[in-house]
Amino acid sequence: MDRAGGMPPYRQLMLQVRDAVRLGWLKPGDRLPTAREVVAASGVNQHTVLKAYRELELAGVLEVRQGSGTFVKDSAGTSAGAGVLTELQQQLENWVRIAHQAGLDDEDMKALLSAALARKVSKK
Amino acid sequence: MDRAGGMPPYRQLMLQVRDAVRLGWLKPGDRLPTAREVVAASGVNQHTVLKAYRELELAGVLEVRQGSGTFVKDSAGTSAGAGVLTELQQQLENWVRIAHQAGLDDEDMKALLSAALARKVSKK
Amino acid sequence: MDRAGGMPPYRQLMLQVRDAVRLGWLKPGDRLPTAREVVAASGVNQHTVLKAYRELELAGVLEVRQGSGTFVKDSAGTSAGAGVLTELQQQLENWVRIAHQAGLDDEDMKALLSAALARKVSKK
Amino acid sequence: MDRAGGMPPYRQLMLQVRDAVRLGWLKPGDRLPTAREVVAASGVNQHTVLKAYRELELAGVLEVRQGSGTFVKDSAGTSAGAGVLTELQQQLENWVRIAHQAGLDDEDMKALLSAALARKVSKK
DNA sequence: GTGGTCTAGACCACC
DNA sequence: GTGGTCTAGACCACT
Known part of the structure; x- marks a missing residue:
């Protein structure tokens, strides 16, 4: 909390x-x-x-x-298979490590993700 | 808003x-x-x-x-060089694209990032 | 209350x-x-x-x-015109008066309405 | 239920x-x-x-x-004769049919009945 | 002054 | 013992 x-x-x-x-x-x-x-x-x-x-x-x-x-609820759940999920997770952790070494803090990374997601939406 | x-x-x-x-x-x-x-x-x-x-x-x-x-303020600003930032940004956008194709929505990705950041902290 | x-x-x-x-x-x-x-x-x-x-x-x-x-809310409101509503209302009040004289109490009338509505549904 | x-x-x-x-x-x-x-x-x-x-x-x-x-229980039962009851019932079903055609749903009709009953009480 | 949230303690309906 | 509601008083965010 x-x-x-x-x-x-x-x-x-x-x-x-x-x-x-x-x-x-x-x-x-x-x-x-x-x-x-x-x-x-x-x-x-x-x-x-x-x-x-x-x-x-x-x-x-x-x-x-x-x-x-x-x-x-039965209808709720992960939208993707567990295998794909763990792979995406590892890739992300890799990226987090690099970004951390470059001096970015947690909030920086969240901001980058938000920006990337916003750009994706605007592409649609 | x-x-x-x-x-x-x-x-x-x-x-x-x-x-x-x-x-x-x-x-x-x-x-x-x-x-x-x-x-x-x-x-x-x-x-x-x-x-x-x-x-x-x-x-x-x-x-x-x-x-x-x-x-x-002059003292405020990015904590990393612009070059490194854009590279990290492109890598992230790549990851977002893959995750999107795997069926994950925006909230799923934010949750993954939060989990990855939490794991990084616990490693410290 | x-x-x-x-x-x-x-x-x-x-x-x-x-x-x-x-x-x-x-x-x-x-x-x-x-x-x-x-x-x-x-x-x-x-x-x-x-x-x-x-x-x-x-x-x-x-x-x-x-x-x-x-x-x-603007989207909420009566489903019927005010004129039709008051006419239906008067007819109902008439029925209530007759039912009351026949010895039925409020709960009796509500039960009758529920039964009538249930029958309407089963007709569908 | x-x-x-x-x-x-x-x-x-x-x-x-x-x-x-x-x-x-x-x-x-x-x-x-x-x-x-x-x-x-x-x-x-x-x-x-x-x-x-x-x-x-x-x-x-x-x-x-x-x-x-x-x-x-023997003492329990309808407060009115069966004949009167069925007649009232038919009148009500008639009213329900008209109200339904006017676009009112079940809850609308129950609200109208409640209002009519409340008005009867206040007349007393 | 508006709605909204947090905490606290009590009681109720259901299994 | 489970979730659910009612009451009470305090504090916060917004207009």
């Missing part, structure tokens, strides 16, 4: 879960930690966790089953 | 300016558009623009000269 | 606003009472009101403008 | 049974399906069914006879 970032905690939680699903760390059908477990581990308020879960349910990523827990 | 993102408008403005400086689109000494011009172009409240400029001044990125405008 | 009905207060509020829009009592562009005004008038908690407004925003009925208030 | 409606399942069951009695589909002395049968047919938890039956017994609508099942 990054208190200084200006991003509300419930949204940070949403991003973390959503990214975990995107990266294949959480697969369809997996059960998420209980709201109370997250509270115990991270210190945020239970309502914050429940709000994040509920928003992700509306977004179609999670499925809440009364009395039994919160699960990753 | 992304109204639904949960990030306060003044912070979105800060990011845009800061990234423009990081990427070399704005260089030390460049004059930024007047608050009124930004209002006319984007529709946000003038206070929001002024708050973003003020925060960036405190962060050491901008310099406000009474009566003449807001400028990029 | 009906405390005994088993329906959560925020949902009762949602229904009231939504029905007011359906019946033309609230038209697109109209400004809804402030959350604090509703609190003063009805005694429910401010969060309850805000949750109702927010859910109606997600449902596409309302539009929340930071700092200026909550408004009925 | 409507999972998204916000109304607790046991209350939805209560309404269904009570309305069936109101409309004459269930008459005094009729035997209701066993809790297990309802479970098999609808998938809700057995406790939910039993709670609904128990509440309806307290409300004076049902009568539980140990070992033989659950029955509609």
Whole structure:
């Protein structure tokens, strides 16, 4: 949890879960930690966790089953095969290493990616 | 301006300016558009623009000269040579193209980069 | 507010606003009472009101403008002309009067309507 | 069973049974399906069914006879003659057909009925 | 002064 | 024990 970032905690939680699903760390059908477990581990308020879960349910990523827990929806999941994903990941890590040696910090790299993505869109 | 993102408008403005400086689109000494011009172009409240400029001044990125405008500070700027930057940029765009063809969307790529950066930190 | 009905207060509020829009009592562009005004008038908690407004925003009925208030969305509105609506309304009131004289109470009539609607669907 | 409606399942069951009695589909002395049968047919938890039956017994609508099942109480039943009821029913269906052709959906009609009933009360 | 979020503690419905 | 709601009071971002 990054208190200084200006991003509300419930949204940070949403991003973390959503990214975990995107990266294949959480697969369809997996059960998420209980709201109370997250509270115990991270210190945020239970309502914050429940709000994040509920928003992700509306977004179609999670499925809440009364009395039994919160699960990753079957329809949600990685858009690409695991093999391709790890290869892309290695290439990116390589690039990160080079950029780091050139003196760029994390924010620089994120800015470069945003710019590259924006250029891709404008090409469309 | 992304109204639904949960990030306060003044912070979105800060990011845009800061990234423009990081990427070399704005260089030390460049004059930024007047608050009124930004209002006319984007529709946000003038206070929001002024708050973003003020925060960036405190962060050491901008310099406000009474009566003449807001400028990029001389000490601020890209941390790497322009040549290296464009090369990294091309490599990244290449990677983006491949990832796009593999079916990944923008958010997937941002998640991959975040994961790669987090792994780099843990290596330290 | 009906405390005994088993329906959560925020949902009762949602229904009231939504029905007011359906019946033309609230038209697109109209400004809804402030959350604090509703609190003063009805005694429910401010969060309850805000949750109702927010859910109606997600449902596409309302539009929340930071700092200026909550408004009925332009795209939301009555599905039929006002003239037709008042005529249907008068016919219904007539029917209600007859049913009332026949000894039916409000719940009886709602049950009859539900049954009639269900039969319409099964005809489709 | 409507999972998204916000109304607790046991209350939805209560309404269904009570309305069936109101409309004459269930008459005094009729035997209701066993809790297990309802479970098999609808998938809700057995406790939910039993709670609904128990509440309806307290409300004076049902009568539980140990070992033989659950029955509609003799004192419960339609408040009007069957003849009048079917006539009112036909008039309502007529109205529903007209309203449907005018572009109103089910929720619109329920809102109109609620408004008509509220106006009747205020006349008293 | 507008809506929005965070925290805290209590109670409820469901499994 | 699971998620869900209500209430209460404080603080923040935006107009």
